[in-house]
Amino acid sequence: MRFTTLLPSATLALGVLAGCARTPSTSGVASPTEPPALEAIREAEVRRDLFALASDSMRGRRAGTPDELRAAVWVAERAREAGLQPAGDDGTYFQFYPLRRITVATTSRVSVSGKPLALWKEAWVTAPINSRLDGPVVWLNTMADTVRRDLRGKIVAMSLLPPTPLPAPKMSLWSMRYALAAIGQQSAALRARGVAGIILTADAATEPSLEFVGHRYQDGQYLLPSMPVPPAPIPVLLVRQSVAAALRAPKARLQAELSLNDFQYPSINVVARVPGTDAERRQENVLFSGHHDHDGIGAPVAGDSIWNGADDNATVSVALLAIGRAWKQRPGARSALFVWHGAEERGLLGSRWFAEHPTVPKSSIVAVLNGDMMGRNAPDSAALLGSTAPHRNSQALVDMALKANQNITKFTLDNSWDDAKHPEGWYFRSDHLPYARAGIPSLFFTTLLHPDYHTPRDEASRIDVAKLTRMTRWMYATGWAVSATPQRVTQDPNFKLER
Ligand SMILES: [Zn+2]
Incomplete structure (x- = not known):
């Protein structure tokens, strides 16, 4: 695979990521230079949270309904339990924004x-x-x-x-x-x-x-x-x-x-933060991104009317909670910002809103690590979108993610999905996109599509939780590296998306 051949970068030459070159400690005592809280990301907790958020009682979490608001409150309560600080509006975990709805009367x-x-x-x-x-x-x-x-x-x-x-x-x-x-x-x-x-x-x-x-x-x-x-x-x-x-x-x-109805309904991003430890760099944020909404309730398919969205995107919603617990235990030099976006399924609306109205200074966001669908397909398969042209916008950031995978999680990466001719256009279908368009180094972690995508069969029981836990560790280890470098990662010159 092309991804296993790494170009040495200035960042790596500085030895900042040297710790990643070691096999993670299984004793629970991490070496000072490796991501220190890998073991705090626990499969049992990931499983518990996944089954709760993807349960039928959440009714598919559709934006523009009270079901999305309920899911957002659930996420915020778990973030509070994890000890994350509220980083939404007015000292809360929430950033409300107006969804404009136009419907047939x-x-x-x-x-x-x-x-x-x-x-x-x-x-x-x-x-x-x-x-x-x-x-x-x-x-x-x-x-x-x-x-x-x-x-x-x-x-x-x-x-x-x-x-x-x-x-x-x-x-x-x-x-x-x-x-x-x-x-x-x-x-x-x-x-x-x-x-x-x-x-x-x-x-x-x-x-x-x-x-x-x-x-x-x-x-x-x-x-x-x-x-x-x-x-x-x-x-x-x-x-x-x-x-x-x-x-x-x-x-x-x-x-x-x-005739039509034209009205507004609230949608909601959940935002939490763990401050960094470095006196200067704590002003900067590594943004971990996912979406808590899904498709709600529709006409039954084989007797099931609830689109649970377990893979899409309860997997990453609970991954962010697990990363938050790890970060709280051992904070990085830069701060970690966690954004669970709303209304992703309705057109990336929550991430568009946050990218335009961030609750931290936009210039303080050093990178966006977005995940969407991280728990299906073969145990060793994954993809990192934004890692090759024309979607790569930060070689330094890509190098950190590939290094973390090479040394810790060892997924075999499918790099065909960044091809501008790929029919799915997958890069354009998740929440990193508004940030990449805004000039922020951005990556998209995923285990890709499957036949249950956007059907009522996307249920928690079909998720490979061990794989999801490993993907969560990959996002965490990448974010840790981004947090630790003396110089922040930057956008490559001449980055231009094909559409
Ligand atoms: Zn999704």
Whole structure:
């Protein structure tokens, strides 16, 4: 593996990490130069916390619901028990921020030729909009039909067509990607013909996943107040295949009265700190990052309606607690800042907010060590995103993480995921991203995707807790090295993400 060949860096030449070159002590008495509290990260405690945070009683911790707030309070209480200092707003562990929610109002109505369609069972409004439609439906068999006819101002209906290109065969959330791409492309093409409204009947690929895809539409949009609202110029409805016959019938007529709700709901980052021991460097912070939210409750899959998000991301939430206990026992030279972000699953919103409104001076954050999904797949496999171009933004930081792995945790690293051509774009899907964009050296620790990703089967019982404990030690050992260097790690010149 490319990752096992390390370039000597100035930092390593200084011998600051010399301790990492030793096998960790198993006696519980660490040598003065190795990460001193590896043994304080205990598998039994990681397991206990994981099963609590990923339990059904947490109801999937969805942002924009009281369930996320409950999870945040649970995390803060565990941080308090660990002796971490509150580092949120006003002397608390919490940083509240406003989620802007835009949803389809429940008063919305859709009917075809006088027969009402059940919203979110037979018909889905794909973007919240205030609109009233009442008129004949023009059924189109193919996109070629759109060229031969004047469709300006018309309500058109047709079957959903596959997107171009199709999502790569084994991509995560394939049916969601397929549907979103298909609806986006087809409605854009029809809008270009000047139509007033669009009804798409599910195709064979989409019909079985309508409830899964549709949950996203029912849930509406999540934004920070500073973010632009995605445009929804005309109504676009997705309906079941069973509605197609009524739409194709002569004199078919659509009546739709659609309205939206636009409101704010609190979301929450949990923030805690352990001060460093060095009189100067304690002003600086090594930021350990994860997210406590997940996807909540949805249509049952095999009888289970709770998306527990055990791997995603209870694993790292409890890893941060364990690192906090270790740091409290043996603080580093620089301070450790722990941020459990909210609303990651709704678009990295908590980390975007914290990166813009940090509760410590932004310039004091020397590095961000983010973790997301650290407890699945083969026991020795892991990945470190941000470790190779074009995503690497600090060679010095990468060297520290690789050195810690080489000497302590010894994972075999898969470095294909930083490739700009990797179809998953995994680097762009977790909470280090807003910090990297803000110029802060950042890494993303993960054990990668698996078939239970974003399903109700992502449960605590499926987590390899021994592996999670080892990943936690890797994050900790890396953070310890970052904390200990005389000079802080810096961003490499010419760092530029491909998107
Ligand atoms: Zn996640």
